[in-house]
Every structure is written in C-alpha cells, then in structure tokens.
Amino acid sequence: MSDLDDIFLDADDFKSCLPLKKVPYGDVFEASRAGDVDRLKYLLESGVNVNARDQWDSVALYYACLAGHLDAARMLLESGAICSEHTFDGDRCHYAALNLKVRKLLKAFEARPPPLGxxxxxxxxxxxxxxxxxxxxxxxxxxxxxxxxxxxxxxxxxxxxxxxxxxxxxxxxxxxxxxxxxxxxxxxxxxxxxxxxxxxxxxxxxxxxxxxxxxxxxxxxxxxxxxxxxxxxxxxxxxxxxxxxxxxxxxxxxxxxxxxxxxxxxxxxxxxxxxxxxxxxxxxEEDRLPNALHKILQIALVNSNSEQNLNHDVDGLICLVSSMQISEFEDDLADVCVRVDKKIFRCHQVILASRSEYFKARLSHMKDFLEGRDFLPDNALPCIEEHDLTVGAFKKMIEYMYTDGLKDIDPDQAEEMFDAASRYLLFPLKRVVADALLPHLEMVSPAELCHWLVLSDMYGVVKIREYCLDAMACNFETFADTQEFRAMLLTLPPPSGDSALRTTAPSAPGAEMSSTAEGNILDDLREKWLEAEAAELDERDESALLFDKRLEMLIQIAEQERTNGLECNASSEQELI
CATH class of the missing domain: 3.30.710.10 (Potassium Channel Kv1.1; Chain A)
Structure with missing residues (x-):
C-alpha cells in the first residue's frame, strides 16, 4: 500500500503510454480497449450499461485498466463502473491494471461514495x-x-x-x-x-x-x-x-x-x-427508481385533478378532502398539499424535502404551526402555498424532483424554470432544462440566440451559454448584421484589453459555473472565434486585435442606432403634442 500512497496523478499521467486509435463504430469494450474517449463519451451519454460483461466475462473497465488508458478508466469510473476489490469485476480490474498509477486511480474511486444521480x-x-x-x-x-x-x-x-x-x-x-x-x-x-x-x-x-x-x-x-x-x-x-x-x-x-x-x-x-x-x-428502465416514482407522481396528479370540493381552514394550513371523494382515490400516500395559483397538488414530504433545501425548511416550519392540532380529521393534509409560480412551471418542477428528468419543455417556460431552480435550490434542474431546450435552439433566429445568451449568462446555465457562443463564433458576420446582436453588445462589459486578462480557457460545456468565476461573455466569444476562424498561433494576437476592432465598430454602430431611435421617439412624441 505504501507504493500506492506515494503515487500522485497529474494531467500528464492521463496521456496514454500506448498508441491510441479511433473506433468510430466500436462498442463500449472496443472503445475502452482502444482509449477512444470521444467514442466512449458518446456511448456513455447514450445510456450504455457501464458494468455489462462481454462474451469473455470482462467489463469495459477491465480493458481500460489492462491497456493503461487512465482517461478512459476515469470516465468509466465517473459513470458508475464498479471497482471494489471485493467484487469479481473489481478484483479483475485491480489485478489487470497495467501500472501502479492505474491501481491508484482505482483505489481513489473505491474510497469515494458511489456515483449516484x-x-x-x-x-x-x-x-x-x-x-x-x-x-x-x-x-x-x-x-x-x-x-x-x-x-x-x-x-x-x-x-x-x-x-x-x-x-x-x-x-x-x-x-x-x-x-x-x-x-x-x-x-x-x-x-x-x-x-x-x-x-x-x-x-x-x-x-x-x-x-x-x-x-x-x-x-x-x-x-x-x-x-x-x-x-x-x-x-x-x-x-x-x-x-x-x-x-x-x-x-x-x-x-x-x-x-x-x-x-x-x-x-x-x-x-x-x-x-x-x-x-x-x-x-x-421501467424497474428503475425514476420510473417508479413517476408512477406515484402520476397517481397523485390524477387525484389532485379529481379534487373539486376542497375545504380550507381559516389560516390556510390544512387541506380537507371530502370523505366521499377520498374513497374514489387510488391511494397515493400523499402527506402534504401544495397550493399554486388556486390549484392543489398532492405531494410527498420525503420527496420534496430530500430534493430541495427550500422545501425542507418550509415543511419543517409547517410542522411547528400544526403542533397541538389534535382535532384534525384523518383525511386532512397540511397545506403550503407557493407564490409567483405558474401551475405549468410547478408541474415541471415536481416532475424533475420525482424523476430527475423532463420529457419535454415549452421554450416559453424555460426562463421561469431557471428562476424556479434558483429559488427552490434545485440547481441540477438548470442542466436538465438546458438539455431539453437545446434541440429547439438549433432552429431559432440569431436575434433569439442573443436573448438566450444573456439569459443563460444571468442564470449560470453553462450548456446554453456555450452553445450560443459557439454559434456566434462560427457565424460571426451573420450575427454582426443583426440589430439585436449589436444592441446586446451595449449591455455587456467590454472585453479585456490586456492579453494577460483574457479568458483563455472557456468553461467546458456542461460544467457548473461558479458565481465568482464567471467569464466575460465577449472574452469568451473572442476565444471561440479565434479557435474557429483565426490564423496560426504566430498570428493569433493580430487576429485578436482585428476581432476587438470589429467589436468596437459594431458598438459604435449600435450606439448610433440607439441615438437615432431615441430621436425618432422624441419627434413622434412632439407630433402627438
């Protein structure tokens, strides 16, 4: 064990010591053996079973360890590959590890909590x-x-x-x-x-x-x-x-x-x-946890829709379902009601409190208010009310809380969902909404993409932010001809003038963006444009200067357009007077 403890892994260790090859049509076993991380990433995102065994009774992690592909092995481990030495598959991976650095990686993940959604x-x-x-x-x-x-x-x-x-x-x-x-x-x-x-x-x-x-x-x-x-x-x-x-x-x-x-x-x-x-x-899929809770949620929603005659006590803390109606319900085991815009939703405290610190605090305080109410009938449920939230947005929010996913989403709801994710401390919900929204963004106009860029930057939705920046960098002249893009430039902080202050490593798509390290939008746009359109490295700084001059020119045009617009409005008001 002392040999393993003395090994430290840095970025250079994840460069394979064996030749890599591409297997664009390979399965998860071939991709792991070849060290083709692009193909492996695609397969893992497609939902392949990372712990499946092939005809030789071997798992994908075994091949990655055998070939010494640290980056492929780490990708598999982060996706839930089993590496415990006390299991058959994990034992073989430890034994087959090409070198001590691979074993160190396995030991590090074995000591970590299991990767769970x-x-x-x-x-x-x-x-x-x-x-x-x-x-x-x-x-x-x-x-x-x-x-x-x-x-x-x-x-x-x-x-x-x-x-x-x-x-x-x-x-x-x-x-x-x-x-x-x-x-x-x-x-x-x-x-x-x-x-x-x-x-x-x-x-x-x-x-x-x-x-x-x-x-x-x-x-x-x-x-x-x-x-x-x-x-x-x-x-x-x-x-x-x-x-x-x-x-x-x-x-x-x-x-x-x-x-x-x-x-x-x-x-x-x-x-x-x-x-x-x-x-x-x-x-x-039908026997996994998200699908099981989805069935419970559907029963609760049906019961919520069936409630027509609801009686509420004076302080609004109790929801009472008539005894005649409750016999018609398929028991959903709901133990709390949430009222949103005069509509009642039957929910489960353990789900709401487990998923959201906000609901955990709300429900805990609700119990204090209900102490001493021993006279409550059996069919009474405690009730909390949520404000500044539409019924549709709340439905989508609890769908995520119960299932970890969204089947679809109306683009018009996205901004409200981002706001709800922040208010209710459901930060992974932003990424799920982004995943559902990305196919829609492929068909929107440049003007709409400008709106989504500003919105995603405000709420820290990195996936959408990166998508918009990529689209703008690859089609910069098209956006430069768009009035909404030029108007957006006036609302953004200027790019860094000193090259030492420039954002040289934009955030990776899908990564969480911390509020203290958000990149300047125009800096990141410049970097992406340089990657897509600029000349070789020796002329990179010249290309960056050309981009900055182009931005300055567009900002001047936008200021002139704004001035003309204000003058036009003023003259219109004069005519009315």
Missing amino acids: PLQGALRDTFLACWADKKFFEQSDGRVPISGNSENGGSSPSDFPPDVVFYVQGRPIEAHRVILTARSPFFKQKFQTEWKDRKEVRFSKEKLSYHALYSLIHFFYSDRLDIAVDDMEDLVRICKVCKCLSLQKVLEKELIHQKYAEYKALRDVDNSQKRFILQGISLP
Whole structure:
C-alpha cells in the first residue's frame, strides 16, 4: 500500500503510454480497449450499461485498466463502473491494471461514495439519515455514510423521520411508505390493507435475513445494490415475495455466475467478504427508481385533478378532502398539499424535502404551526402555498424532483424554470432544462440566440451559454448584421484589453459555473472565434486585435442606432403634442 500512497496523478499521467486509435463504430469494450474517449463519451451519454460483461466475462473497465488508458478508466469510473476489490469485476480490474498509477486511480474511486444521480443520492442520504439505518451502515465493513449532499439537498435525521419500522430478528430497519410502495407491489398491497395504520411491522420468521432485507430497502432508495455474496440467495427469496422480478432474474443469473467465478478468482477470499454490486442502469428502465416514482407522481396528479370540493381552514394550513371523494382515490400516500395559483397538488414530504433545501425548511416550519392540532380529521393534509409560480412551471418542477428528468419543455417556460431552480435550490434542474431546450435552439433566429445568451449568462446555465457562443463564433458576420446582436453588445462589459486578462480557457460545456468565476461573455466569444476562424498561433494576437476592432465598430454602430431611435421617439412624441 505504501507504493500506492506515494503515487500522485497529474494531467500528464492521463496521456496514454500506448498508441491510441479511433473506433468510430466500436462498442463500449472496443472503445475502452482502444482509449477512444470521444467514442466512449458518446456511448456513455447514450445510456450504455457501464458494468455489462462481454462474451469473455470482462467489463469495459477491465480493458481500460489492462491497456493503461487512465482517461478512459476515469470516465468509466465517473459513470458508475464498479471497482471494489471485493467484487469479481473489481478484483479483475485491480489485478489487470497495467501500472501502479492505474491501481491508484482505482483505489481513489473505491474510497469515494458511489456515483449516484441527484435523485438517487438525495434519497440515499434520506435513508441513511434514519438512525437505525445509519447505525447498521456504519457498522458494516467499517464504512462511513454520506453526511449529506448539498447539491441534492440531503435531509437531516430530525426533520423527516420514517413512517414505518420493520423489525427482523429484533433489529430495526426504518423506511418511508411511499418509497417502498413505488418499488414493490408486495409492499404496496400490504400498506393498503393489513399494514395500513401500523407504524411497526415485526417479522417472526427466523429464516428472514436482516442483511438481505436491509440491502433491498437500501436499493429501493439508491438504485444501487451492494450485498455480500453469502446473502444473495436470501435476497432472491425476498425479491420473489416482494415481486421485484427483474432484480430477481439478475440475481439468479449472477448466482450461477458466482459458482464459476470461484475458478476465475485471483485470490482465495471468503464469500462473506465477496460482494455483488449492481447499479440501477443494469435493470430495465421501467424497474428503475425514476420510473417508479413517476408512477406515484402520476397517481397523485390524477387525484389532485379529481379534487373539486376542497375545504380550507381559516389560516390556510390544512387541506380537507371530502370523505366521499377520498374513497374514489387510488391511494397515493400523499402527506402534504401544495397550493399554486388556486390549484392543489398532492405531494410527498420525503420527496420534496430530500430534493430541495427550500422545501425542507418550509415543511419543517409547517410542522411547528400544526403542533397541538389534535382535532384534525384523518383525511386532512397540511397545506403550503407557493407564490409567483405558474401551475405549468410547478408541474415541471415536481416532475424533475420525482424523476430527475423532463420529457419535454415549452421554450416559453424555460426562463421561469431557471428562476424556479434558483429559488427552490434545485440547481441540477438548470442542466436538465438546458438539455431539453437545446434541440429547439438549433432552429431559432440569431436575434433569439442573443436573448438566450444573456439569459443563460444571468442564470449560470453553462450548456446554453456555450452553445450560443459557439454559434456566434462560427457565424460571426451573420450575427454582426443583426440589430439585436449589436444592441446586446451595449449591455455587456467590454472585453479585456490586456492579453494577460483574457479568458483563455472557456468553461467546458456542461460544467457548473461558479458565481465568482464567471467569464466575460465577449472574452469568451473572442476565444471561440479565434479557435474557429483565426490564423496560426504566430498570428493569433493580430487576429485578436482585428476581432476587438470589429467589436468596437459594431458598438459604435449600435450606439448610433440607439441615438437615432431615441430621436425618432422624441419627434413622434412632439407630433402627438
């Protein structure tokens, strides 16, 4: 281990020591073996299963490590490739690593928290905020739980406690009904019938494995299964009862593989130490966490639309559904109502609080206001009201909060969504809106692109900002002939005159832009124009000066146009007088 600890990785280490080649039509295994990061990036963005095995029982990370392609290996690891030495695939990657620098990279990622999406990471934090769940997680293999993720809005232990506790062999597992209902038909049926009003459920069967059930419930929250090989057979039986059929099939297939994996193992390790790790992407899309919560959201929206006769108490903190109507609902387990522009939305506190620090604070304070209201009927839900937000924007916002994505978006809603993402502390929502908006930007006029550039710069939406700058740099003369572009130049800070102050490294597309290091728009436009149109390096400074002179000329034209416009308006007013 001392040899590994003395190795430091810098940018030069990620230059492959083996010749690289392009495989434009290769699969993820060929791209990893060749070190073709462009092809690999495309495949990963297309949703390829990064932990899939080929006909030789090898994963893509194995080939990247074997060939010593550090950049390809890091890309795979950041996308969720499994590298734990206690797993079959991870063990082979460590053993096949071409050099110690590759092993150092694997060790660094093994020590990091698992790469999870914002939704999965937020709910995992919520699960580990439950005292009993956190205690077992800390005890198992000496691991340390994630204390919270500011980007995801991780919840704190005291704010939103679990609403059901399972006891297996006397040991507790704390959970939330809505998550279990969304992931398992078995739990859904139980919570609608015999467990409907129970806060505790005690399992008497001695054969039921605590470790296996804990791993399954943890998987329900995080879409990532991490279980000892010894517990896999118990988990298969639990999956059969819980009707998690796709997970059951994967586990059964892996159990068969584990029988032969012993012959391929590189070390003699006890099965209690060996682990099986599964990312949710290995399952069909309909069985993953976002799709499960999307179904719950759709039921809640249908129930919200069905509510016609709502009674609200004097202070507006309670939403009361008539008993005649509530019997018609498919139970959505909603425990809070959000009122937006006179429309009621049935929602779930654990989802809202896990995803947004704003809602976590609102819901926590709401509980203080409702203390002592023991007279409330069973069909009453606490209600909060949101202002300065349209119904359509709120629908899109909760669609993202429940699913981590947006199926489509009206371009007219984009600005309101960027504003909502900032107000409700849902910063990853900006990137999701940008992804949905980019196809629309390919067909807009230069004048509209100017609007989107200013808007994206104001809200820090880097993807759209970079797209607009790229389009302007490649079609600069077209934009120079556009009055809106020239008018925009008057509203922007001037470019840096000193070459030492120029932005020489524009932000990478998709990267988060910090508020303290935002680039000057005209500096970044100049850099992109130089990359696209300028002469060779020895004439680069001359090209930059020519660009600056062109900008100065356009600004003078814009000032003249503004002056003429003001004079025109003044003369029109005189005529009216």
